[in-house]
Amino acid sequence: MKKNVAKKMLTETKMNYDLNLLQDMYKKMLLIRRFEEKAGQLYGMGQIGGFCHLYIGQEAVVVGIQSAQIEGDSIVTSYRDHGHMLACDMDPKGVMAELTGRKDGYSKGKGGSMHMFSREKGFFGGHGIVAAQVPIGAGLAFSHKYNGTNNVSITYFGDGAANQGQVYESYNIASLWKLPVVFIIENNKYGMGTSVNRSSAGDNLADRGKAYGITSEIVDGMDILAVRESAIRAIEYCRSGKGPYILEMKTYRYRGHSMSDPAKYRTRDEVDKIRKTSDPIENIKSLLNKMGVEERTLKEIDTDIKSVIAEAATFAQDSPEPSENELFTDVTVN
Amino acid sequence: MTIKILMPALSPTMEEGTLSKWLVNEGDSISSGDLIAEIETDKATMEVEAVDDGKIGQLLVSEGTEGVKVNTPIALLVDSSELPHATIKKIADKPYLEKEKIPTRPVNEKPVSIEANSSLITVREALRNAMAEEMRVDKSVFVMGEEVAEYQGAYKVTQGLLDEFGDKRVYDTPITEHGFAGIGIGAAFGNLKPIVEFMTFNFAMQAMDQIINSAAKTLYMSGGQMGCPIVFRGPNGAASRVAAQHSQCYASWYSHCPGLKVVSPWSSKDAKGLLKSAIRDPDPVIFLENEVMYGQSFSCPDDEDFILPIGKANIEQEGDDVTIIAFSIMVGKSIEASNLLKEKNINAEVINLRTLRPLDIDTIIDSVKKTNRVVTCEEGFPFSGIGAEISALITEKAFDWLDAPVKRVTGKDVPMPYAANLEKLALPQVEDIVNACAEVCYED
Numbered sequence: 001m002k003k004n005v006a007k008k009m010l011t012e013t014k015m016n017y018d019l020n021l022l023q024d025m026y027k028k029m030l031l032i033r034r035f036e037e038k039a040g041q042l043y044g045m046g047q048i049g050g051f052c053h054l055y056i057g058q059e060a061v062v063v064g065i066q067s068a069q070i071e072g073d074s075i076v077t078s079y080r081d082h083g084h085m086l087a088c089d090m091d092p093k094g095v096m097a098e099l100t101g102r103k104d105g106y107s108k109g110k111g112g113s114m115h116m117f118s119r120e121k122g123f124f125g126g127h128g129i130v131a132a133q134v135p136i137g138a139g140l141a142f143s144h145k146y147n148g149t150n151n152v153s154i155t156y157f158g159d160g161a162a163n164q165g166q167v168y169e170s171y172n173i174a175s176l177w178k179l180p181v182v183f184i185i186e187n188n189k190y191g192m193g194t195s196v197n198r199s200s201a202g203d204n205l206a207d208r209g210k211a212y213g214i215t216s217e218i219v220d221g222m223d224i225l226a227v228r229e230s231a232i233r234a235i236e237y238c239r240s241g242k243g244p245y246i247l248e249m250k251t252y253r254y255r256g257h258s259m260s261d262p263a264k265y266r267t268r269d270e271v272d273k274i275r276k277t278s279d280p281i282e283n284i285k286s287l288l289n290k291m292g293v294e295e296r297t298l299k300e301i302d303t304d305i306k307s308v309i310a311e312a313a314t315f316a317q318d319s320p321e322p323s324e325n326e327l328f329t330d331v332t333v334n
Numbered sequence: 335m336t337i338k339i340l341m342p343a344l345s346p347t348m349e350e351g352t353l354s355k356w357l358v359n360e361g362d363s364i365s366s367g368d369l370i371a372e373i374e375t376d377k378a379t380m381e382v383e384a385v386d387d388g389k390i391g392q393l394l395v396s397e398g399t400e401g402v403k404v405n406t407p408i409a410l411l412v413d414s415s416e417l418p419h420a421t422i423k424k425i426a427d428k429p430y431l432e433k434e435k436i437p438t439r440p441v442n443e444k445p446v447s448i449e450a451n452s453s454l455i456t457v458r459e460a461l462r463n464a465m466a467e468e469m470r471v472d473k474s475v476f477v478m479g480e481e482v483a484e485y486q487g488a489y490k491v492t493q494g495l496l497d498e499f500g501d502k503r504v505y506d507t508p509i510t511e512h513g514f515a516g517i518g519i520g521a522a523f524g525n526l527k528p529i530v531e532f533m534t535f536n537f538a539m540q541a542m543d544q545i546i547n548s549a550a551k552t553l554y555m556s557g558g559q560m561g562c563p564i565v566f567r568g569p570n571g572a573a574s575r576v577a578a579q580h581s582q583c584y585a586s587w588y589s590h591c592p593g594l595k596v597v598s599p600w601s602s603k604d605a606k607g608l609l610k611s612a613i614r615d616p617d618p619v620i621f622l623e624n625e626v627m628y629g630q631s632f633s634c635p636d637d638e639d640f641i642l643p644i645g646k647a648n649i650e651q652e653g654d655d656v657t658i659i660a661f662s663i664m665v666g667k668s669i670e671a672s673n674l675l676k677e678k679n680i681n682a683e684v685i686n687l688r689t690l691r692p693l694d695i696d697t698i699i700d701s702v703k704k705t706n707r708v709v710t711c712e713e714g715f716p717f718s719g720i721g722a723e724i725s726a727l728i729t730e731k732a733f734d735w736l737d738a739p740v741k742r743v744t745g746k747d748v749p750m751p752y753a754a755n756l757e758k759l760a761l762p763q764v765e766d767i768v769n770a771c772a773e774v775c776y777e778d
Contacts (some may be wrong), residue, residue, distance in 0.1 A: 072523065108557035115555035124523055125560070129547050135513050135547060138522015146476070146502070146526055153520075166544075169513025176508070330558040331592050333616035 017225065020293060025067055025224055027301055029270040032083040033281060033300075034309045036255075037091055043259045047251045047317060048099045052113045055083035057254040060184055060280030062087040064227025064270065065154060065247075068235050070148060074140040076124040076133045076241055077156035079114035080186075080253075088121040092312040102319035103124040109322040110330065125321040125324065130165035131157055134183070138170040141181035141244075152180040160191020162205045171212040171244070178243035183209075185248040186221065192257040193265040206248035214243050214244050221249030252278075337386050338407040341395075344380050346375060346574045347626060352400045353408060362390045364411075365509075376458065376629040377490050388413055413435060413728035441461070450631045452603075458628040458761065460602035461491050461567075465529060467638045469499055473721040475613055478505040478514060479531030479568075488533045489569060489628055515541030515566070519549045519618075522564040527613060532568035535584045535622065549618040550593030565612045569714045570598070570622035571662060572761055578749035581757075583663070583714035585775070586619040595644055596690040598622040600665035602634035604688055607642030632743045633669045649695035649701070653681035656771045657701040659712040659724055661687040664743075664762065668711055671767035680775050690720060698724065699732050706737040707774040711767055716744040738774040743767050 036054045043052050055062075058080075066087040069075075077084045090106065096114050097299025106116040124140060127133040139154025144151040148192050161167060162185055174181050185205050189196055202208065206216035209272040215237065219230045227249065249323040252274050256263040263271075285298060335697040355372040358364060364384045371382045391412035395402055402408065448454050454606065455463070469475045476499075481488045483496040483506040496504045504654065507514040511532065518528040534536040538545065545566060552560045571583040588596045595617050599605040605623070612619040642648075650665060651672055665686045670680035683701050702708055708728060710721035721742035728740055746760045772778065 076520075106557065107555055107559075110557055111555040113550075117552075117556040117559050119559055124520075125552070127548070129543055132459065132516065132543060132548055135516020135544065136523065137524070138513075139517040140524045142517055142521045143524025143526050146521070147524075166512045166516055169508075169510035170517065172510065173513055173517060177505075186674035194715070220755055330554045330556075332595065333561050 007272060018295070019240065021067065022284060022288060022291070023293070025063050025228075025299075026281070026288060026298075027305065027323065028063045028066075028087060029224070029284065030302060031092070031305050031308065032063070032086050034241060034305050035086060035096070035312070036082060038309045038313050039096070039257070040098065040259065042096075042313060042316070048113070049101060050112055050330045051079065052099065052259045053080040053257065054259075055080055055253070057274070058186060058188060058221065058251045059083060060224035060227050060283075061116050061184070061221045061249045062156070064224040065182075065184060065231045067228050068231035069154065070151070072122065072151040073154060073235075074122050074124055074137075074144070074151065075156070076129065076140060076153045077126065078133060078136040078161060079126070079128050080158070081114065081116065084207070085116060085118070085123055085126075088118065088120050088123045088183070090116075090121050090222065092125060092308060093315040096312040096316035097319045100316040101321065102316060103322040103326075104315070104319040108326055108330075110326065116121050131161035131167050133157065134164070136165045137172045137183070138174045138179055138181050138244075141174065141179035141238075142177070143183070144180055145178075150239050152182060152235055154182050154184065154235075156186055156239045158182045158191060159185060159187040159189065159196045159200065159205060160194075161209070162187075163191075163200055167211075168208070171209060172245040175212040175214050178241060180238040180241070181244045182238055183214075183244060183246045185246065186251055188247055188253040189249050190253070190257070190265065193261070193263075195265065204248060206246055209246040214246050216246035218248045221251030222274075222280045222283065224280055224284055246248040335413050337388065337411040338392060339370070339409040339411055340386075341402045341404050341408050342373070342382055343404045343405045344375050345377055346576050346698060347378075348375050348404060348659075350401050350403045353395050353397060353402050354379060355399050356393055357381070358390050360390050360393055361715045364388065364390060366680055376456075377488070384411075386411055403535070442578075444561060448725050449635070451637060452633045452635045454631050455634050456629055456631050457600050457602050457605045457623070458489065458491055458601070460605040460632075460634050461609055461623065462495070463490070464496060464606045464613070466498060468610055468613040469495070469503060470728045472613075474525065475527045475529065476505065476521075477531065478507055480507055480509055480516060480533050482506060487531070489625060491623075491628065492531065500617075506729055511537050511540035512514055512544060516544040516548065518543055518576060519562060522549070522562045522618075523552070523560055527563050527611045529567060529613060532566060534573070534580060535568055535570040535624070536580050536582060538566065538568070538584070545588075545594075545618070545620075546591055550591050554593060561616050562618045563616045565609070565619045565621055567612075567621035568623060569607070569625035569628070571624050571626075572745070572750065572757075575752060575754065575757060576750075577752040581750040582713060583622075583745065585622055585712065586714055586719045588622075589693075589720065589723070590718075593618065594691060595619045596622065597644060597688065598662045598690055599688065600627070600662055600686050602630075602632035604642065604686070605650075606634055607640055608644065608688060610641045611644050614641070619644070622662065625665075627663055630666075637746045642688065645654050645689050645692045645694060647688055647697040648686045649697070650686045651682070651684040652705055653683035655681045656707040656709060656775055657683045657685060657698070657705045658709050658767060658771065659687060659698060659721075661720070662713075663688060663712040664713060667762070667764050668767055671763045673769065674764065674768050675771055678772060680777065681773055682771055693724075693727075695727055695731065698728065702728055702732045703735050706735055707771075708736070708740045708768040709743060709767060709774060710740065711743045711762060713745045713761060715747055716742055717747060719744055738776065741770040741774050745766045
């Protein structure tokens with residue numbers, strides 16, 4: 001009941017949002033979508049190897065959360081990480097060049113799609129083992145608290161990861177030690193090909209925090225303003241020293257789990273219906289329209305983004321492969 | 335009827351303890367379950383309960399007596415109806431043991447010589463001192479693990495750290511190795527320097543994914559951005575009578591993985607010098623201790639700046655007939671073996687590896703060129719073990735210098751059995767090293 005009231009209030013106040021903020025969020029979401037479309041295309045051309053997990057459909061989650069963060073907060077996520085990196089303002093050129101395995105990639109071509117990092121931007125990966133990033137995120141929160149900063153750790157994981165044991169080991173310690181960590185479950189309904197209903201007992205993943213005394217919310221992850229509002233609440237809670245917080249984002253990925261996934265576990269209709277009725281970018285676009293932003297302006301934004309992505313793609317294909325000397329570097333610091 | 339109350343064994347490795355306090359007096363009537371004494375082992379102080387009902391006839395060991403061997407009679411219990419102690423005193427096997435009459439060290443043990451500016455301390459104390467010294471100079475160093483704080487360490491290695499540094503530096507974790515290893519790694523990514531204690535390395539198997547996939551590989555996968563300055567430490571190798579799941583050497587497992595450094599000390603000096611280096615090291619270090627060694631004393635430098643470099647072996651004893659290569663507890667056994675070999679006119683050189691990755695292959699090869707014969711020693715399984723790797727490296731780098739095939743002394747290729755006789759058979763003994771050395775020297 002309470003939740004419905006909050007949602008209603010949010011809808012009523014939508015028109016009061018700062019236009020610049022909305023436009024920035026729209027740009028970032030669109031940047032992620034166009035980047036992922038290009039990555040899919042390059043994968044099809046054989047320019048990107050291995051696994052490539054696209055974020056299309058989930059853009060509102062990471063952009064909404066990011067809008068509530070401050071300098072020095074840390075972010076850690078799984079292997080579906082391109083969107084998170086772009087949301088952290090990492091350079092699309094460096095990200096794309098890592099996808100193509102080139103020397104100018106964020107990991108000098110040694111990490112690939114699933115393993116990229118930028119200490120400068122507070123992005124701590126990019127982790128390839130399902131749920132491995134969850135205790136790492138709690139550990140980053142530990143370091144924030146230990147150092148006496150008021151920063152928080154934003155720790156993303158999917159509905160598939162939500163059944164791994166270390167998630168609950170992390171909940172337990174985070175709650176005991178009051179670590180400033182927001183656990184964000186990006187529930188896109190499928191852990192690879194297994195629907196959340198077939199893999200996860202109980203009604204909602206967010207409810208699992210109750211056992212550890214962790215406050216949680218279920219959020220419409222397709223509505224960026226709902227995401228932002230919940231992020232402000234969650235992050236404020238953590239910053240004030242009250243301990244961890246869980247946000248379960250109900251979201252959806254349009255593409256397969258990875259590029260080689262034929263997605264036979266769901267119907268085409270299911271995907272189309274969500275695209276038509278709840279696409280996060282269309283949602284904010286229509287809001288911008290209502291607020292008086294002209295279609296021409298939106299078109300210009302799209303054109304600009306497309307050229308940024310085209311540049312990134314060219315850069316990523318022109319950048320040379322890493323030198324063979326790199327094979328034995330970075331194994332240890334000394 | 336008189337019952338002898340014996341010094342109890344309170345842990346798998348306990349051989350002796352201190353009778354720190356009697357909680358009863360001669361002539362007291364006691365019932366089964368009553369507390370009768372406090373006994374201090376090298377791990378903990380524990381209260382001892384009476385097993386039988388009766389009256390304390392005589393206390394045979396005085397309070398404060400150290401080095402009381404397990405199974406020594408410590409008191410006599412008489413039937414409540416029997417006469418008071420004065421009349422039964424004569425039935426005691428031994429006179430009342432006074433503190434000074436009990437040697438605190440076994441008489442047959444060679445006295446350890448103390449080097450200049452050094453003290454005789456246990457391996458346990460050396461490890462503790464290393465952590466405390468580094469924590470004093472570097473605020474980013476902290477300790478976490480099961481029972482490391484309030485309990486003072488399951489093996490007392492972290493004793494006193496909570497008192498000195500407080501609960502912002504010393505953290506008791508729940509029993510969730512996977513979770514707290516990952517949290518330690520995250521903290522290291524956040525520029526802290528965690529010391530993560532595993533109660534034993536057997537339990538680190540729960541955390542293997544985080545150690546290998548997250549701690550060891552991330553620097554490489556990030557193109558050098560994400561260093562992970564963390565120490566995972568705890569007892570490794572065979573303990574005593576705890577069977578297959580609690581008694582195993584993981585040296586070869588971790589040494590297999592690029593991105594890790596693997597250190598395994600033998601003496602107190604090794605323990606202090608290497609742990610300090612490990613804590614200062616910018617890479618993840620697996621620090622393999624040995625429970626059986628914790629209580630052993632060695633000369634150890636007092637200097638707070640004393641460190642030993644990672645990646646450098648030490649020749650513990652020079653010789654020119656055969657090279658014995660060992661690490662951790664096997665170094666001591668190798669030195670014992672070398673003493674016995676002198677009777678056979680074989681002069682063995684004993685190399686203490688100290689670090690397994692990166693391996694100090696130069697010291698090994700130099701020694702091979704001198705002795706031309708090699709025996710490797712480890713508690714671990716033979717297949718794909720440390721000895722197998724050393725043997726392969728010697729074959730690649732010094733084949734022409736060998737006068738005999740490299741011989742490996744290892745634990746047997748079986749899970750550790752519980753039965754005392756089988757456990758002894760499964761573990762490499764001094765005699766095995768002696769025989770292997772004689773074999774490569776073609777001596778009987």
